[in-house]
Amino acid sequence: MKQLLLLIISFPAIVLGQVVMSAQPEKLVSINGTIDEMLRVINGEAGKQRNWEAFKNIFLESCSFTVYYGDPEMPFETASIDEMIEFMQDDYYNSGYKEEMLNRRIDEFNGIAHVFEVVQHTEPDGNQVKGLNSYHLVQGKDRWYITNVIWTAESKEAKIPATFLKD
Numbered sequence: 001m002k003q004l005l006l007l008i009i010s011f012p013a014i015v016l017g018q019v020v021m022s023a024q025p026e027k028l029v030s031i032n033g034t035i036d037e038m039l040r041v042i043n044g045e046a047g048k049q050r051n052w053e054a055f056k057n058i059f060l061e062s063c064s065f066t067v068y069y070g071d072p073e074m075p076f077e078t079a080s081i082d083e084m085i086e087f088m089q090d091d092y093y094n095s096g097y098k099e100e101m102l103n104r105r106i107d108e109f110n111g112i113a114h115v116f117e118v119v120q121h122t123e124p125d126g127n128q129v130k131g132l133n134s135y136h137l138v139q140g141k142d143r144w145y146i147t148n149v150i151w152t153a154e155s156k157e158a159k160i161p162a163t164f165l166k167d
Contacts, residue, residue, distance in 0.1 A: 024037055024040075024054075025057070025143070028057075028058065028143040028144055028145075029142065029143050029144070030144065031106055031108060031113050031115065031137060031144055032104070032106070033144075034058060034137060034143075034144040034145075034146060035101075035104070035115060035117065035135060035146075036101075037054075037058055038055070038058050038146065039099055039100070039101065039119075041054050041055045041058070042055070042088065042093075042097065042099065043097055043098050043099060044093070044096065044097055045096050046095050046096035050088070052085050055081075055085065056081055056085075058145070058146055059081055059145060059146045059147070060138070060145045060146070060147050061081070062147075063080075063081055063145075063146060063147055063148055063149070064078050064079070064080065064148045064149075065078065065079045065080075065081075065083075065084045065148070065149050065150075066078040066079075066148070066149070066150045066151075067150075067151055067152065068150060068151070068152040069152075070152065070155075070157075070158065092123075092124065095124045096124065097121065098121060098122050099119050099120070099121040100119065100120055100121070101117055101118070101119055102118040102119060102120055102130070102165070103117070103118045103164060103165055103166065104116070104117045104118075105117075105164065111138060111139040111140070112136070112137070112138055112139070113135075113136070113137040113138075113139075113144070114134070114135070114136055114137075115133075115134070115135040115137065116132060116133070116134055116164055117132070117133040117134075117135065118130065118131075118132055118133075118160055118164050118165055119131050119132075119133055119151075129153055129154070130153070130154040130160055131151055131152060131153045131154060131160075132151065132152055132154070132160055132164060133149060133150070133151045134149070134150040134151065135148070135149055136148050
C-alpha cells in the first residue's frame with residue numbers, strides 16, 4: 001500500500017520531469033512566434049524528451065512535411081505530423097539537435113502567410129549545415145497554424161541565394 005501511495009504521489013513529478021518543453025500558446029498569436037515555437041520544440045539536448053503534443057498544437061492536423069533532396073531517383077519525401085514525430089525520435093535527433101534561424105522573410109495577406117527561412121543546424125559530428133525552410137500558415141481562432149513545411153539543404157551545387165540571406 002505504501003508503495004502504491006508513493007507512486008501516486010510521485011507520478012506528477014515523474015511525468016512533469018520528463019517533459020522539458022511545454023506548449024507556449026501565447027507565442028502562436030504571431031507568425032514569428034509560431035515559427036519560433038516550432039524551432040523551440042524541435043531543438044533539444046541529447047537524451048531530452050520533446051513535448052510532441054506541443055509540437056502537434058503548432059500545426060493544422062492535415063499538415064505535411066516535405067524535404068526536397070533534388071536527387072533524380074528520389075527528389076523529395078513527404079510525411080504527416082505523426083510520421084514526422086516518429087522520424088524525429090531516431091538517434092540523429094536524440095543525440096542532440098539545434099536548428100537556428102539566420103534570416104526570415106514573411107509575406108502575409110488576409111489571414112494567410114508564406115515564410116522563407118534560412119536556418120543552420122549543427123549535426124552530431126559538429127558539422128554545420130544551412131538550409132531553406134518554406135512555411136505556409138493560416139490564421140484562425142486568434143492564432144496562426146502552420147499548414148505545411150518544405151525544406152532543402154544547401155549543397156555545393158545549390159547555394160542559398162543572397163536574397164534569402166538578408167532582410
